[in-house]
Amino acid sequence: xxxxxxxxxxxxxxxxxxxxxxxxxxxxxxxxxxxxxxxxxxxxxxxxxxxxxxxxxxxxxxxxxxxxxxxxxxxxxxxxxxxxxxxxxxxxxxxxxxxxxxxxxxxxxxxxxxxxxxxxxxxxxxxxxxxxxxxxxxxxxxxxxxxxxxxxxxxxxxxxxxxxxxxxxxxxxxxxxxxxxxxxxxxxxxxxxxxxxxxxxxxxxxxxxxxxxxxxxxxxxxxxxxxxxxxxxxxxxxxxxxxxxxxxxxxxxxxxxxxxxxxxxxxxxxxxxxxxxxxxxxxxxxxxxxxxxxxxxxxxxxxxxxxxxxxxxxxxxxxxxxxxxxxxx
Amino acid sequence: xxxxxxxxxxxxxxxxxxxxxxxxxxxxxxxxxxxxxxxxxxxxxxxxxxxxxxxxxxxxxxxxxxxxxxxxxxxxxxxxxxxxxxxxxxxxxxxxxxxxxxxxxxxxxxxxxxxxxxxxxxxxxxxxxxxxxxxxxxxxxxxxxxxxxxxxxxxxxxxxxxxxxxxxxxxxxxxxxxxxxxxxxxxxxxxxxxxxxxxxxxxxxxxxxxxxxxxxxxxxxxxxxxxxxxxxxxxxxxxxxxxxxxxxxxxxxxxxxxxxxxxxxxxxxxxxxxxxxxxxxxxxxxxxxxxx
Numbered sequence: 145x146x147x148x149x150x151x152x153x154x155x156x157x158x159x160x161x162x163x164x165x166x167x168x169x170x171x172x173x174x175x176x177x178x179x180x181x182x183x184x185x186x187x188x189x190x191x192x193x194x195x196x197x198x199x200x201x202x203x204x205x206x207x208x209x210x211x212x213x214x215x216x217x218x219x220x221x222x223x224x225x226x227x228x229x230x231x232x233x234x235x236x237x238x239x240x241x242x243x244x245x246x247x248x249x250x251x252x253x254x255x256x257x258x259x260x261x262x263x264x265x266x267x268x269x270x271x272x273x274x275x276x277x278x279x280x281x282x283x284x285x286x287x288x289x290x291x292x293x294x295x296x297x298x299x300x301x302x303x304x305x306x307x308x309x310x311x312x313x314x315x316x317x318x319x320x321x322x323x324x325x326x327x328x329x330x331x332x333x334x335x336x337x338x339x340x341x342x343x344x345x346x347x348x349x350x351x352x353x354x355x356x357x358x359x360x361x362x363x364x365x366x367x368x369x370x371x372x373x374x375x376x377x378x379x380x381x382x383x384x385x386x387x388x389x390x391x392x393x394x395x396x397x398x399x400x401x402x403x404x405x406x407x408x409x410x411x412x413x414x415x416x417x418x419x420x421x422x423x424x425x426x427x428x429x430x431x432x433x434x435x436x437x438x439x440x441x442x443x444x445x446x447x448x449x450x451x452x453x454x455x456x457x458x459x460x461x462x463x464x465x466x467x468x469x470x471x472x473x
Numbered sequence: 474x475x476x477x478x479x480x481x482x483x484x485x486x487x488x489x490x491x492x493x494x495x496x497x498x499x500x501x502x503x504x505x506x507x508x509x510x511x512x513x514x515x516x517x518x519x520x521x522x523x524x525x526x527x528x529x530x531x532x533x534x535x536x537x538x539x540x541x542x543x544x545x546x547x548x549x550x551x552x553x554x555x556x557x558x559x560x561x562x563x564x565x566x567x568x569x570x571x572x573x574x575x576x577x578x579x580x581x582x583x584x585x586x587x588x589x590x591x592x593x594x595x596x597x598x599x600x601x602x603x604x605x606x607x608x609x610x611x612x613x614x615x616x617x618x619x620x621x622x623x624x625x626x627x628x629x630x631x632x633x634x635x636x637x638x639x640x641x642x643x644x645x646x647x648x649x650x651x652x653x654x655x656x657x658x659x660x661x662x663x664x665x666x667x668x669x670x671x672x673x674x675x676x677x678x679x680x681x682x683x684x685x686x687x688x689x690x691x692x693x694x695x696x697x698x699x700x701x702x703x704x705x706x707x708x709x710x711x712x713x714x715x716x717x718x719x720x721x722x723x724x725x726x727x728x729x730x731x732x733x734x735x736x737x738x739x740x741x742x743x744x745x746x747x748x749x750x751x752x753x754x755x756x757x758x759x760x761x762x763x764x765x
Contacts, residue, residue, distance in 0.1 A: 169657035176659040183568035252508035280687020283738045286723045364498035394596020396690045455594040
């Protein structure tokens with residue numbers, strides 16, 4: 145009976161391969177891993193290096209003004225006095241306005257694409273809305289300067305002033321149309337495609353059983369949206385809005401073309417203003433002194449902090465509430 | 474049935490509360506449709522303005538000669554800047570994608586994903602400041618190369634994410650077949666996985682280039698004082714480029730300059746629209762092919 149079970153000779157893995165080849169393969173495996181790891185490290189290092197260099201460039205202004213720079217409102221390069229208060233205000237107002245106007249439109253577009261549009265129509269309109277994000281900011285700004293600003297100055301601003309003039313934000317229209325209001329409209333155009341495409345992806349991830357269940361119980365389409373679609377995706381939509389906010393905060397070129405480079409805080413949206421990013425774009429190439437340059441870097445630091453905070457919060461929400469789809473495009 | 478007002482012959486139209494609810498729903502649908510119409514209208518208005526005002530400016534002289542009759546140097550410079558940027562960003566981006574799909578664990582790829590998202594979200598003006606202090610300031614002169622570095626940082630996360638998506642679609646069977654033949658890992662990555670995904674990687678790169686080509690903010694700091702008459706392909710001097718020139722002309726406020734700027738905008742926007750639409754279509758096709 146039990147004779148020794150036939151011994152099977154198992155050749156060690158790769159034994160038929162020549163030693164040279166084996167060594168080459170071992171080297172190749174390590175080399176490829178090393179190169180890939182290096183690439184990943186470069187990406188991570190870039191972010192750290194960007195932060196370090198910007199803070200480094202701002203050093204003279206940071207040591208001179210400290211934190212007071214953030215709320216100080218004088219900015220007079222000729223007298224060597226700098227403070228980012230006006231710019232911070234302008235950044236906050238333009239971004240908030242853009243988000244207030246853009247987010248509802250963008251979310252509505254997301255709903256339209258997922259729930260209302262027939263498949264073929266959605267397949268055309270979805271990419272078209274994303275194309276809006278592909279228009280370079282300098283072209284959008286140029287269009288804003290020559291087309292949107294005159295239109296706003298002649299039609300939108302007087303109309304709003306006449307009907308809602310009792311609100312201080314809709315004060316007297318200015319002569320040029322270059323205003324915080326126009327800048328906000330341009331930013332609105334920029335945030336819409338970002339929020340719209342993310343919210344469309346979110347809405348598509350809502351389980352159809354839930355929606356069908358609600359419909360079966362007699363809910364109208366709006367009630368399905370109100371009761372099922374929005375509640376299940378609300379955190380993701382908030383994250384999308386924060387990403388849009390990050391985009392609006394940092395836009396330099398288009399804003400600098402249409403905001404009119406004002407230097408005062410004015411409650412009136414139709415007055416010129418300025419933002420952190422746009423001030424950098426406008427004044428950096430002709431910076432007068434080292435302190436002037438350092439102050440512009442300080443603006444960059446503030447911008448970077450706001451932007452990274454927005455990005456981290458969005459990705460934290462995305463992770464915490466499990467929306468893999470919530471990524472910037 | 475005990476309802477005295479029940480009239481079986483009444484037409485079936487909603488009334489009262491249901492009527493109100495359906496009205497609200499109808500309004501909401503109308504609003505959503507209107508929002509989409511508004512967005513498309515803005516797109517059409519912007520593009521139509523650029524086309525109608527830019528077409529007048531464009532002829533052969535406009536494309537092939539220098540200032541004052543044309544914008545050839547700017548077109549050439551933008552091409553060079555974008556090429557150099559892509560030459561830097563593409564290998565690194567693809568390697569990052571390989572790293573996340575082949576080597577890193579879940580934790581590593583999550584950290585990398587956050588890093589790439591943050592990079593992607595950085596305001597481009599910040600990258601301008603970055604390359605200024607890193608490259609322009611030490612050399613004390615503006616260079617096209619500095620602009621390329623900034624654009625490379627913009628392209629990097631887009632290429633990495635695009636390639637990663639395509640690499641994840643490479644069928645496991647291909648890789649398993651390669652493993653079963655005893656092929657070393659690096660060989661199967663280089664000769665099986667990457668070639669299969671090549672189409673998708675290239676189209677992701679084209680999308681990234683289309684996004685970077687119109688970036689203005691970093692170039693204003695990196696390469697803005699140039700001679701608009703001189704054709705140059707040397708990335709170690711200030712290269713003329715389209716976005717900065719459009720920006721300058723728009724700031725100058727001179728009507729002839731505006732026409733020139735519209736012409737350049739038309740060239741730039743048509744490149745971007747065709748590249749991104751074409752790449753998108755190709756990308757969708759190659760993804761379909763991979764996943765079927």
